Amino acid sequence: MSQCPHALISGKYTVKSVPIAVKQAADIKRGANQLNFEGRIEAASINQTAAMEAARLRMVSTVVTGFFRDMDRRLEEMKPKY
8 A cells, every 4th residue: 555645745644644754854844944034033133233323323424524514614714815
């Protein structure tokens, strides 16, 4: 009596009839998928933090550049003109 190769997919057999190695493989794959998911979530969090810090630094840079540009203009106006 040969088993249908798609018997596990079709639901013909219950979980009890699945060999232990298949269960272990499924558990290992589920664990690997969970680690992959957690890693992606952590990477997304790191990217978000880096993007927020970059935006903050750009903002500070814009303010400082504007301040010194204004100061330079005022100093140029104070120079004696010959």
